[in-house]
Amino acid sequence: MQGQITCDIFKINQSKSRIAAICNPKGRAISSFRIFAIQDSYILEVNYDMVDIIIGALTKYAPFYKVEINSNEEIKSICISAESIEPLLEEINTLYPNCQIIKNNYETISFDVYAAPEEIKQITNLLLKSGSNELNTLATDINIKNKIAFVSPETSELLTPHKLGLHHLNAIDFDKGCYTGQEIIARMHYKSDKEFDLKIIECDKEPIIGSKNEDGRIFLDKVRAGKAWMALLSA
Numbered sequence: 478m479q480g481q482i483t484c485d486i487f488k489i490n491q492s493k494s495r496i497a498a499i500c501n502p503k504g505r506a507i508s509s510f511r512i513f514a515i516q517d518s519y520i521l522e523v524n525y526d527m528v529d530i531i532i533g534a535l536t537k538y539a540p541f542y543k544v545e546i547n548s549n550e551e552i553k554s555i556c557i558s559a560e561s562i563e564p565l566l567e568e569i570n571t572l573y574p575n576c577q578i579i580k581n582n583y584e585t586i587s588f589d590v591y592a593a594p595e596e597i598k599q600i601t602n603l604l605l606k607s608g609s610n611e612l613n614t615l616a617t618d619i620n621i622k623n624k625i626a627f628v629s630p631e632t633s634e635l636l637t638p639h640k641l642g643l644h645h646l647n648a649i650d651f652d653k654g655c656y657t658g659q660e661i662i663a664r665m666h667y668k669s670d671k672e673f674d675l676k677i678i679e680c681d682k683e684p685i686i687g688s689k690n691e692d693g694r695i696f697l698d699k700v701r702a703g704k705a706w707m708a709l710l711s712a
Contacts, residue, residue: 479653484650491514492579496646497512497648498638499657507634557587621707622677624674632711637662638662680699681705682706684696697710
């Protein structure tokens with residue numbers, strides 16, 4: 478997998494995740510995801526509607542390596558703000574010793590909790606009892622505020638990692654060597670003068686993911702913000 482994804486897989490462990498992408502030969506992102514390690518396996522976290530797309534992209538390389546690629550329904554996750562979870566970290570670790578908690582050090586600090594589906598339900602109930610009432614939308618809300626965009630079926634193979642702002646998230650390793658699309662991505666990084674910054678806007682109407690706004694930017698993600706919508710636009 479090291480030769481297919483944009484980050485350096487050797488910098489990932491059980492306490493440290495990375496955002497990364499797998500690209501086509503033209504340097505367009507087929508999928509982006511959060512990747513972390515569990516024992517001798519790597520877990521790629523994507524939305525349900527991206528599972529078949531990413532498995533299809535990776536499976537064609539599987540015959541060349543000793544690797545198994547499967548959809549894993551035995552691990553679920555929730556994203557929780559630091560304010561909500563930090564007082565409960567010790568209790569969660571004691572009650573659920575097999576769960577995995579990874580801290581995300583972005584502008585809005587959060588934690589990803591990975592565990593069996595039933596344990597995730599129990600942890601969610603524990604958090605709700607403690608007063609956390611935004612778990613359903615919190616992950617998307619935090620991602621947008623941190624300008625983290627994950628590829629959707631509507632945007633698959635449309636944008637380079639820079640257009641998704643992945644270079645700002647340490648999701649592209651420019652020292653690791655070759656991977657599919659690497660030459661185009663490196664050329665864009667070193668020869669372009671553009672900053673490739675994503676943009677957050679507020680919309681009165683619900684935006685359509687994959688469509689363009691009046692500036693030609695593509696809508697990447699959206700979340701309710703009161704009566705309006707908060708949306709994340711491509712670079």
